Amino acid sequence: MIYRNWLKRAIDLLLALMLFIFLSPIFLVLVVTLSLYHKGTPFFSQSRPGMDNIPFKILKFKTMLDLVNEDGNPLSDSERITGFGRIIRKSSLDEIPQLINVLKGDMSLIGPRPLLDDYLKLYSSVQSRRHEVRPGVTGWAQVNGRNAISWDTKLKLDVWYVDNMTFLLDLRILFQTLINVLAGKGVSQKGHVSMGRFEGSREG
Numbered sequence: 001m002i003y004r005n006w007l008k009r010a011i012d013l014l015l016a017l018m019l020f021i022f023l024s025p026i027f028l029v030l031v032v033t034l035s036l037y038h039k040g041t042p043f044f045s046q047s048r049p050g051m052d053n054i055p056f057k058i059l060k061f062k063t064m065l066d067l068v069n070e071d072g073n074p075l076s077d078s079e080r081i082t083g084f085g086r087i088i089r090k091s092s093l094d095e096i097p098q099l100i101n102v103l104k105g106d107m108s109l110i111g112p113r114p115l116l117d118d119y120l121k122l123y124s125s126v127q128s129r130r131h132e133v134r135p136g137v138t139g140w141a142q143v144n145g146r147n148a149i150s151w152d153t154k155l156k157l158d159v160w161y162v163d164n165m166t167f168l169l170d171l172r173i174l175f176q177t178l179i180n181v182l183a184g185k186g187v188s189q190k191g192h193v194s195m196g197r198f199e200g201s202r203e204g
Contacts, residue, residue, distance in 0.1 A: 003167050004133075011167075012109050016102040027096055030061055030088070037084055038062055043097060048114035051134045056106040058114055059097035063088050092181045098137045110170040111136025112158035115198065122200040123155070130158040133165065140169075143176040147195040155201070 020027070034042030044062045047055045063085025067075045074080065081089075088094045101107040107114065114135035120128070140161035141154040149157075161169070 004165055007167070008108065008165075008170070009105075011170075012102050015109055016099045020096075020099045020103070023096055023099075026093065030093060030096070033084075034062055037082070038065070044094075047117055048135070049117055049120055049131060050106055050114065051131060053120060053131050055117065056101070056104075056114075058106075059100055061088055061094040061097060063094050095137055102137065106134070108134040108136045110139060110173050112139050112161060113142065119198050122198060124201045126159060127155045127201060129162055130155060132162050138173060138177040140173060143173050143180060146180065151195075151198045152201060 031042045042062055044060045044064075045057045048058045050056045063082065064077065064080040065082060067080050069075055085094075098107060102109055111134050112130040123130075139158065141149070141157040144157055145153070
């Protein structure tokens with residue numbers, strides 16, 4: 001309980017600050033490059049549910065164009081993502097701005113990934129327990145398949161993490177994430193740039 005209640009947050013602050021300083025040259029290069037590439041803001045910001053379902057604005061580097069169809073609805077991810085955006089996603093560099101979310105307290109370095117607000121009403125009572133902790137930049141589901149596994153499996157892994165959170169588990173996830181990022185493992189699900197939408201649990 002000591003780790004869950006306060007030590008985890010202290011480690012998050014220390015590591016996030018160190019990582020942000022270390023990655024600041026890459027951060028600045030991407031800010032400038034994406035500002036020119038997209039002729040505007042280099043960041044993507046969107047409301048996501050955090051711990052206890054409290055919404056916050058997640059930050060990412062922008063990897064898609066703002067293209068819409070004749071009805072004004074956004075085109076599919078595969079139609080909007082840029083060549084440069086694919087490279088940034090594959091290397092997970094688009095996640096760097098989330099270190100700011102960690103420093104602000106919106107997120108943790110390790111935890112269930114923050115998903116869309118629309119999904120809240122689709123979760124089962126068990127799946128909704130993923131919001132009992134801060135969402136993470138990476139998590140147990142990410143090192144066990146990331147976007148290449150089914151939604152039911154991913155959400156089951158998220159809840160398992162909530163019940164089994166320890167310092168050693170977080171350390172394991174952190175190192176496995178580094179290995180997966182270097183290998184470009186599990187970035188996308190077949191037929192999608194990242195992962196298809198969650199349509200509700202098949203397990204009830």
